[in-house]
Amino acid sequence: MSDFGFHLAFWSLAAMTLGGASMIMISRNLIHAVIWLVMSMLGIAGLYLTLSADFIAVVQVLIYVGAISVLMLFAIMLTPRAERDNSQTKASAPAALVVILVMISTLWVAVDTDWGAVREAALTEQARLIGESLIKHYILPFEIGAVLLTAALVGAIALARQDDEDAAVHAASLQAELEGEESIDPVDVVDPPIVSDTEATS
Amino acid sequence: MTIGLEHYLALGAILFCIGFFIALSKKNAVGVLIGVELMLNAVNLTLVAFSRFGSAEVALSTQVFVVFIIAVAAAEVAVGLALALVVYRNRQTISVDRTTLLKG
C-alpha cells in the first residue's frame, strides 16, 4: 500500500470523486449535474479497485453508471426544460451549517478512533465467495431483496403508467389544439355522449 | 506514509456530507435523488474499506452488505423517479419547494 503507483492512484481517484461531487453542487444545469455524478461514480469504482474489491467495482460501474444515471437522464428528459435548473432552495444556508457540523464530527470519529489490527492480505476470488455466501449464509436477505426489487419494479411501472384513457384524452387535446379549437372536455373523450341512431345515420 | 483505513473513512465522510448538502439544498426532485445516491455511495465506500482492512470474518459480510445496498439504491431511484414523474404530471412542477400540498 505504500509504493508510488498506489499513492498516485488513490489521490487522483479521490480528487476525481470529490471534484465530481462538488461540481454537482455548483453546476447550474441539471444534465451537467448528472454527468458530474457519473464522473464521481467512476472515481468511486476506481477506489474500489484500489481496495481490490473488483467484483463490487464492476457491479458499481454496471449499475450506477450504466443504469441509474441513464434512468435519471430519462426522468430529466420527461420533464420540460423549465424545470431543468439545478438551483439552490432558500434553505441552503442553514443546511450548509448543519452539514459542516456533521462533517466535523464524522471526520473526527474517522481519524481519531483506533480501528484495531489492520489486516494486510486482501480478499481474493470475491465473485465466487460473495456468490456462495449469498446463497448459503444470507439466503433470507437474498430472497427479501428479490421481493423488494420486484415490488419496486411493479410500483414504478404502476405509478408512471399512463393508462389508455389518459392517453386518449391527451391525444384528443393535442388534436384539438392543432385544429385551433379551445380546450376540450376530457369527459367527452372518455365516454362520448350517446348519439341517437337517427342522428348518426343522417 | 501508507494509505490506511483512515484515508478511506475520511474520504467517505466528506463524500457523505457533500451528498447530504446536495440532498438538502437542491430545488429539483432529481437533484435530491442525486444527493441521496452520493450518500449511499459514500456508505458503500466506507464498508468496502472496512472489508479490506477489517478482520477476516467481517471481510465477506461487508461486501455482501454493499451488494444489497446497491440493489436497494437502484430500486429506490426507480421508485423516486416514478414519483417525480407523477408529481410532475399532476402539479406541472417537480421543484421541491413548490410541492407543498400538505402545508396547513
Next chain:
Amino acid sequence: MTDFTGLTSVLGAWYDFRDLNNLQRLITEWIADWGPDWLASIITGVLGALGVLGVIGPTLLILIWVERKVIARFQQRYGPNRVGPRGLLQPVADAVKLILKEQLAPRAADKLIFFLPPVLIFVPGILIWGVLPFGPRMSVADLNVGVLFLLAVSGTAVLVIFMAGWSSNNKYALFGAMRAVAMSISYEVPMVLALLTLVVFSGTMSVNGIVEWQQQEDVIFILLFPLSAIAFFFAASAELNRTPADISEAESEIVAGYHTEYSGMRFGLFYAVELGNTLVVSGFIATFFLGGWWLWGLDQWVPSWIILLIKTGAVYFLLIWTRGTLPRLRVDQLMGFCWKALVPATLLFVVVAFVQRTLLISEGWDTTIALPIMAVFNIALTLGAIMLFARVSRPAPLRRPARIRMAGAQIGGLRAAREVASRTEEPQFQVGGD
C-alpha cells in the same frame, strides 16, 4: 499447452510467435534485474496496450475497406478501387479528407458536452479489448469477472451517445440519442441472460475460463446453446446500432441520428469507433460461442491468435451480411421483439442451463455422453422456440395474406372494385399470412 515432440526447444523462446507473451516476459525479466519493479509493471502495461492498439489500428483500416468492398459486391458493383492498389488506400484517403474538413459546432450547442463524446466514445471501445483472450495466456487483463466487465463497459457507451445527441441541439440528434438510449438499455437484458447461460455452464466468469472449458469438454457453445448465440448476436448488433437495429442513426428517418451535427474528424471518430466496436464484438461472439483461440487441437500447430482472427473474420462477415441486406425495424417493433421474444427465450435457456448443469455436477453424468444429448435437445428447443415466436407474435395486419388479383375485364370504379373483391377464385399472387 501440451508439448509435442521435436519442437520443445522452441517452446517458450522469445521468437515462439505462437504465444506472444514470451517476448513480454523476456523484456520484464530483463528490466526487473536492473530497474525498480514498478517500472517493470509500467512497461508491461504499456506493452500490453501497444499490442492491443497494434492489433486494432491496422485491422480497423483494413476493415473499412473490407466492409465497403463486401457490401459493394452484394450490390452488384466494385466498391472502392481508385485510391491505391484495388482501393486499399481508400480508408486512408477518407481519414485524411475527414481531418482536413472543418469541424463545425452548432451555435446553441452545449459546448462542453458537445466536444467530449468523440473522445469518450473510444474509452468503452478500447477497454473491452483488455478482456479478449488471444491465446491461453495472451490477454491483456485476465479478470475473473471478465464477462461482467464486458457488460459494464459496454453499458457506459450509452451515456456518451446520449451526451452527443442531447448536446448538439438538433431534433434529429435528440431523436437518435433517445432511441439509442432506450434500445441499448432494453437490449442489455437479453445480452446478460445469454452470457449467463455460458457462465453457469462453464462455472467461471472469466472469459479465458469459458474458452478453456470449451477446450476441456471438446464442444463449442454454439452447439450447446444456439438460442443464446442468436440472442447475443442480435443484442450485440442492437448495441452497436447496426442494421437491422440501426434506428439511432437511421438515414432515411432521422438523417444521421446522434452524430448529425458532428463534422470533420469528430464524425470520423464516431465512424471508426463503430467499426472498432463491431470488430471487438465479433471477437467476443467468436470467443464465447465458437471456442475463441481453440479449435480441436489445431492451436498446437497454428498460433492461437490467428485462429481467433479467422473466427472473428467469419462473424464479422455475418455482421456485414445482415447490415447489407436486411431492412430496418421500427423502434416499437424493436422494443417489442426484445421484451416479447428475446428476454423470455433467454430466460427459458437460463433455466435449461441450470438444470443441465446440476445434472452434470450432482448426478455426475459423464460429459462425453451427456453433452451431445443436451446439445441435440437444446437445438430442438431453439427451433421450437423460434417457430412458436414466429407463429404467436404476428401483429394483426400480418395475419391476412397480401393478395394481388388480376382485374381482367372489370375495369371501372367502385362497382367494379366490389365485383373484383367479391371474386373467390384463387388470387394471382399471394404473399405472407399464415
Next chain:
Amino acid sequence: MTTADDTRLAMQGTIEALTTGDGSEPVVVNLGPQHPSTHGVFRLKVTLDGEIVRDAEMRIGYLHRSMEKLAEERTYTQNIPFTDRIDYLAAMSNNLAYCLAAEELLGVEVPPRADAIRVMFAELQRIASHAMANGTFINDCGAWHTPLFHMFRDRERVLDMFEMTCGARLTTNYMRIGGVAFDLPEELLPTLESFLADMPERIADYEALLLENEILHARARGVGVISLEMAINSSLSGPVLRATGVPWDLRKANPYCGYEHYEFDVPVGEQGDCFDRFLVRMAEVKQSLRILRQVIDHLPDGPWLADLPLHARPEPGEAYQRVESPRGELGFYLVSDGGPAPYRFHCRPPSLINLSALKEMSIGGTLADAIVTLGSIDIVVGEIDR
C-alpha cells in the same frame, strides 16, 4: 414560401420539449427540403407527439420552373423537350401524352408503326420507373441500397435501349407530333429480345428475396393504409389507387395508341397499404413484359412519322389527352388560339394528387411510417412543382 411562423420556429434554435407526458407541447420537425428520403426537394412539416405523427403538412414549390408559362411562348414542337423534364423518371410517357393532345388539336393521323413504337417505349419506361420506385421504397424501409442497385441493373438495360434509339437516357425527347423522331435502329430488337428473355428470371429473384422478408412485412404491411372510398374521392390514380382494390387503368378504360389490341391484365391489391403498392408495381412490370412481347411479335412496318409542317398552326380549340404513366393518370390540356404556340399548356400531375393523400395516411403512425408511406407513393418532385 416560408411563412413568418416558420422562420420564427427555425430561428428559435432551441428544442421544444421532447416529452411524451401530457401537458407537453408537441415537437415540430421539418423533414426539410434537404432530407435523404424526401425523393427530391420537398418539405414535410411533421408535428410529433413523441414518435406518433399528429399532423403532417406538405410544403412544395422548391422545384417550380414555371414550365406552363414558358410553354406559351414556344411552338408546339419546341414544347416537347419541356415534357421530358416534368417527370424526369418517365420522360417517354410525358412525351406521349403531350403528342397525343397536340395531335388531337391538329387532327393528325398517326401511322400504325409509330403507335406500336410508342407503346413499346411507354412500357419500357414503366419497367424502368417501377424499378426505381420499388428500389427507393425498400431503401426507405432501411435496406442499405442493396435491392435498389439490383433493380438499377435492369433499369440500366432499359436506359441503354433508350440511348440506342434517341441518344438520351433520361430526357429522351423522342416523340414528335404525328409519330416518333427516328426509326428503330437495327440492333434494338435483338437487345430487346435478350432483355425480355432475362427479365422473368430476374423478377423471380426479386420475389424470392423480397416477398418473404419478415422485416419488410413488419415495416410495410398495415402502414399508410388508405380506404377504397377515400382513394376514389381524392382522385388518386395509378398503382396507389389500384393497391386499394379499384381496377382503374387508362390503358383499358380509355385505350390510346392501339392498347386495345394487346391483351394484358390489371393487377389490383386488397388492403391499400404500402406493401400492396409494392406488390402492384411488381405485378405491373410482369404485365409490361407481356405487352412488349406482343409488340415485337407484330410490329408493323411503314412510315414512323406523319408528314406535317414544322410550325403547324392548329385552328382555335382545346384538347385534353391522358395517359397511364407509371405514377398514374398523366393528362395534358392544350388550348390553341390559332397561333403557332399553345394559348394554355397545362399538365395534370399524378404525383401531386397522389401526394395529397399522404396526410390522411400518415396521421397516427410513427415518424418512420410516414417516411415509408412517402416512399411507397413514389412521387417525382419535378412533376409536382412543374
